[in-house]
Amino acid sequence: MEQQLGRILVVDDEVVNVTVLRGILRQAGYEVLSAANGPASRALATAERPDMILLDVMMPGESGFEVCKKLKEDPSTAHVPIIFVTSLSDVSQKLTGLELGAVDYITKPFFAPEVVARVRSHMDFQRRQGDIIQEQASRLGQIQAAQRALLVRPEQLPGARFAVHFVPVLEAGGDFYEVVDFGQGRAAYFLADVSGHDLGASFITSSLKALFHQHAAPDRHPVETLKAMNRILCAITPEELYLTAVHLYVDRARGTYALSVAGHPPVLACRAAEPVSFIDLPGSPLGLFEAVDFASVEGRLNPGDRFYLYTDGLADGVNGGLATSPAFRAQLAETCTRNATAPLPESVRRIVTELVGESALGDDVVLLGVEA
Structure with a gap:
């Protein structure tokens, strides 16, 4: 009693x-x-x-x-x-x-x-x-399971040659990634960080998946894909909700890539026989302004080249906690260089572990590695 x-x-x-x-x-x-x-x-x-x-x-x-x-x-x-x-x-x-x-x-x-x-x-x-x-x-557990079910796994698209490490800070997170394999060595990669960590942030991920599949195409430049997605997101999302994003397109048969960024942290490029470098592009977040342009860059690919796309939660374990800080960039570059020869899945796992460790996360973490 x-x-x-x-x-x-x-x-x-x-x-x-x-x-x-x-x-x-x-x-x-x-x-x-x-x-x-x-x-x-x-x-x-x-x-x-x-x-x-x-x-x-x-x-x-x-x-x-x-x-x-x-x-x-x-x-x-x-x-x-x-x-x-x-x-x-x-x-x-x-x-x-x-x-x-x-x-x-x-x-x-x-x-x-x-x-x-x-x-x-x-x-x-x-x-x-x-x-x-x-x-x-x-x-929330059911929402988390549904959200995880939306995320494509590397084993589902072996031809896309990617690896990912995703650590949500809450049961339902605001970070999202998607990969589309067009075949013949062509693939599109999308990574987004929705403002906030609550359910409102997580609910938009299903829309992002549909939007990216609808607008990404082998003959469409990443800038045009982001513009099309932005017009729709401006119409369907509340004013306080927006997202940063990065879109990478790789054509392994031609040995080329194209990259565009929407207010997102820079992409880290790890190329054979070259020091690692950051591809830092200006751009407005998606969902804020209808009339906006996005910067882009194109370049050549060599076998073994890697790109690392990440959300700013990866910087939480580093002094300062800012993805734009020199301290974080230096540590990320050093960590990627140290793990450059490891298989891509192992490299991605090690980078997150070494940077974030066992610290209490204040934001979702996604690291998406792509290999040429």
Whole structure:
């Protein structure tokens, strides 16, 4: 019975108050833990993970307000609802507690039905909130699975000679890539970074896939493809949503490539017998302005040449966290050079691992490697 209703931590330096509250709460079916001061209560909260904390305001050493502030700053206890226990009638004191993150007050002397009603109300709310979060997590998992299903895998298009490493920061991310193999050594590659990391960013990815397949073609320059996509995105996306993108077209039979960029980080080129170099082109993001032009570059290809397309999340693990920073460019160039002789899939994996490592990501990460 006790375990089913929940576990409550009572924090009060007065033994009689702890005894009274323990009796009231146990009678109502709750398990009760207790602590007599701030440090002990914080240690107990971290170790036992109570479902709720009843916290006295006036205590020697750390006041209840100080304890509350520290509990809310600790990620392991920040979610636990706190109800202050006080004899204070000063409204400003109550407001202070609520501003610190408490959910309610219980006044002394205790009136048992009121204590149980307030505890039960907030406990039920917390439980319902947990159910909602679990339901949303389940739905996000379904969205993530659907989003992943949209992404083409290298083994599906072996003739396109690409490898990819994709690390979404949330269950549903805003980064997207697509590859179209036209056959006879011709392939088109598209990488985009949608503004934001929320569901709104992830929902546009299905549209991007359809748009790229509709407009990319062997006889169409990347600039024209981006222009066509931009006109449609301006019409279908809200004003606050836009995306940076890069479009690479490779013709291995002719030994040529064409590249165009829409406000995206530069492409890293790793060519045989040449130092690595960045192809940095100006360009406006997609979805902002209908009348816009995109810079482009064309060049020759040699067997073994590689291009690395990436989103700016790759820079998060590097000092500064900016894809345009000299520090990031230098480290990316060095990492690519060091892994230039590894098979492309292994090279892509190593580059992401060495740059991002185990750091907490603040943005989605995609690295798309293409080999001539």
